[in-house]
Amino acid sequence: MSDIRLEMVKKNFGATEVIKGIDLAIDPGEFVVLVGPSGCGKSTLLNLIAGLETITEGNIYIGGKRVNDTPPRDRNIAMVFQSYALYPTKTVRNNITFGMVSRGIPKADQDAAVAEISTLLQIERLLSRKPGQLSGGQRQRVAMGRALVRKPDVFLFDEPLSNLDAKLRIEMRTEIKKLHQRLGKTIVYVTHDQIEAMTLASRIAVMDNGHIRQFADPKTIYEDPVDLFVAGFMGSPPMNMMPGKIRTLGGQCVVSTGGPEDEPLDFLLPPALSERACGQEGRDVILGLRPEAIFAAGTELPGANRFIFERPISVVEPTGPDTMILFHHAGLDVVARVRPEDARPEGTLFMFEADMEKAKLFDAKTTLRI
Known part of the structure; x- marks a missing residue:
């Protein structure tokens, strides 16, 4: 060789x-x-x-x-x-x-x-x-x-x-x-x-x-x-990419996402990301969350740095061992991976939980990881 x-x-x-x-x-x-x-x-x-x-x-x-x-x-x-x-x-x-x-x-x-x-x-x-x-x-x-x-x-x-x-x-x-x-x-x-x-x-x-x-x-x-x-x-389905801005709310660093069509979601950044991003108020970023990092609230073991939010389901895609649930946010279809028994019909208000320890942050201009 x-x-x-x-x-x-x-x-x-x-x-x-x-x-x-x-x-x-x-x-x-x-x-x-x-x-x-x-x-x-x-x-x-x-x-x-x-x-x-x-x-x-x-x-x-x-x-x-x-x-x-x-x-x-x-x-x-x-x-x-x-x-x-x-x-x-x-x-x-x-x-x-x-x-x-x-x-x-x-x-x-x-x-x-x-x-x-x-x-x-x-x-x-x-x-x-x-x-x-x-x-x-x-x-x-x-x-x-x-x-x-x-x-x-x-x-x-x-x-x-x-x-x-x-x-x-x-x-x-x-x-x-x-x-x-x-x-x-x-x-x-x-x-x-x-x-x-x-x-x-x-x-x-x-x-x-x-x-x-x-x-x-x-x-x-x-x-x-x-x-x-x-x-x-890399990844199937690919990573969800949500455009947003760095904000400080109540002394905590968040990425504020959303658009004119929907209510904003303020994703609280975990300590490691917060250290790199805080102090850059208004910076345009892309928040990346893979589908497996978004799931039905309360269905995974409790963990630190979880963000819970509610959105109506737009599409349900059964794949066998998992079900993909899509919801619309920030002008995009965001994909969550849930267990089949946790899925609900389209149009249902659904409580999601995001594991922010798995979140990635990218600069909106350079596209490089922060």
Whole structure:
């Protein structure tokens, strides 16, 4: 396994700058996920690491070796694509061994490698079939087998599960994680699905507009986002973002939210946030509360720094283990996560409780976390 290091990497397509000076250090054996919306540059960055695109500026190192001018075949990497890229006329066995045949690997070594990889991926019974006879999940396993047989230092995955149905995506996600645990190889994985990112990664690089906004472990990304973009992108449903102003009421620091359509809510800030925000009367801020931080009043264990308020329910969305209740406030639909038995019909006045210890505060102008 190898480390990967990017130093001020830039990529232009004509006059368009797609990657805008990225520094990134990936440790040997890490599972790093590049996540972000479509067009943010994540697949381009992966292609630069693979050598499928040439960088405009900067340096890329794999295993301590500068690879800017090294062709893909000499970087000791293997790539798994979204489209599988299997040869339709060849059997599974021949798809897996194709690269070995072209490199002149002895037949006995090929057979041993196929036996090892097919057992690892549980595709032994598929070796004589052709891609057209396989399901989407089976084809993806074969594509992974073709990559694994090369015994590379680094694996690159480009949205490998996006063509699969929801159930199969979950199953394959688990298989990829198990595979990483068994092999311990360095993996760089591209997805737009933040659930995939949270469940697979040892660290996540959240990308936007050719930049990395935050690079950290999943827990930090979710609980301590550096700005509004990261806070809003990571999480399903996303974090509630309520515009407001810092106020002092009765000697206490609050964020006053609301608009001309509804009664204001003065969210009392907990001590840690209060220390950073107080003394800035009238400052425009965004108060962030994830849906699980807003629940039915009195249904959770008592805690300090809780804020209780009442609002009419506008929408009820059952999801099975939880129910999402939406209410309108500050010009937005705010989402609360409640237990199904605590839900009430639309139009009902509902008593909500917010755990302000989980609140985040962002500057309205810079969008950075306060």
